[in-house]
Amino acid sequence: xxxxxxxxxxxxxxxxxxxxxxxxxxxxxxxxxxxxxxxxxxxxxxxxxxxxxxxxxxxxxxxxxxxxxxxxxxxxxxxxxxxxxxxxxxxxxxxxxxxxxxxxxxxxxxxxxxxxxxxxxxxxxxxxxxxxxxxxxxxxxxxxxxxxxxxxxxxxxxxxxxxxxxxxxxxxxxxxxxxxxxxxxxxxxxxxxxxxxxxxxxxxxxx
Numbered sequence: 548x549x550x551x552x553x554x555x556x557x558x559x560x561x562x563x564x565x566x567x568x569x570x571x572x573x574x575x576x577x578x579x580x581x582x583x584x585x586x587x588x589x590x591x592x593x594x595x596x597x598x599x600x601x602x603x604x605x606x607x608x609x610x611x612x613x614x615x616x617x618x619x620x621x622x623x624x625x626x627x628x629x630x631x632x633x634x635x636x637x638x639x640x641x642x643x644x645x646x647x648x649x650x651x652x653x654x655x656x657x658x659x660x661x662x663x664x665x666x667x668x669x670x671x672x673x674x675x676x677x678x679x680x681x682x683x684x685x686x687x688x689x690x691x692x693x694x695x696x697x698x699x700x701x702x703x704x705x706x707x708x709x710x711x712x713x714x715x716x717x718x719x720x721x722x723x724x725x726x727x728x729x730x731x732x733x734x735x736x737x738x739x740x741x742x743x744x745x746x747x748x749x750x751x752x753x754x
Contacts, residue, residue, distance in 0.1 A: 555602045557595045558632060560588040566643030566741070573735040579723045580639075586719060587639070590631035590700070597625045623701075631700035634680060637713040641748075644741030652711075652742075652749045659692045667737050670694050674716045674733045683712035683745075685752040709752035711745050 563584055568577050601621055611618050647663060648656060660666035666683075673694040674681035680697035684704045692711075695704035704710065714736055721732035 555595075555598050557598070558591050560584065560591045560632070560635075563639055564643065567639060569643050570735070570739045573738045574724050575721075575732070575735055575739065576724050579721070582723065583635075583715075583720060584639075587632070587635040590628050590635060593628035594625070594632050597621055597628055601625070626701035627699070630703070634697075634700055634713055634715070637710055638715050641712055641741050641744045642736075642739060644739060644743060646742060648742045648746065650746065651753070652746050655692055655749075666692075666694070670712070670714065671730065671733045671737070674714050675730055677716050679715075679717055681714040681716060682710045684708040684710045685749060687752070690753075709748065711748050711752070712740060 563580060567580050570580070571577060604617065604621065606618070610616060613619065647653065653663070656663055656666050660669060670681055670683060673696055677696040678698040679700065679702065682695045682697055682704050683692060684695055685692055685708060686705065687707045687709065693704075693708075695708070697703060714733065716729055716733070718727075721729060725732045725735075
């Protein structure tokens with residue numbers, strides 16, 4: 548949760564819930580999660596560092612420049628650090644479940660993808676084709692679902708979309724368990740989505 552220190556809002560990576568480690572049954576190990584969590588903490592730390600730097604920075608528009616300037620570096624690096632924090636917060640939140648989606652979320656998956664199996668195939672292809680993330684997101688403009696590629700921590704789906712499922716396809720998410728077999732990692736991931744957590748996000752997004 549954010550805290551305030553000298554008017555700077557600080558964040559921290561909350562400890563992983565025990566449900567995360569139930570993914571060991573499909574081959575996503577405790578060690579992978581523990582190492583992955585260190586990266587999550589790193590993004591939180593860098594976000595705080597940049598927020599403090601921005602708070603102390605004297606804004607001077609005449610010194611800003613799109614090729615290089617301090618304000619540009621801080622603002623761009625902030626999106627990467629905070630993006631990495633938010634992305635991993637969602638990723639760990641929706642892991643550690645089983646079963647299938649139900650209710651209105653399942654109905655919309657069936658409507659927009661044809662079936663749950665089709666959605667899984669599409670997300671897998673999106674993940675294999677991406678460089679960092681694959682996202683199932685709710686589009687508030689069109690009132691529907693779509694799988695998006697996010698090639699970096701600060702490459703997001705679209706404006707006015709709400710991420711529901713975040714699939715991390717950076718090598719750090721799977722290399723210890725699956726080597727270079729990203730597709731096998733995705734197959735395992737699809738078996739341990741916490742659809743209850745996803746549904747809560749969907750219900751809020753689709754209001």
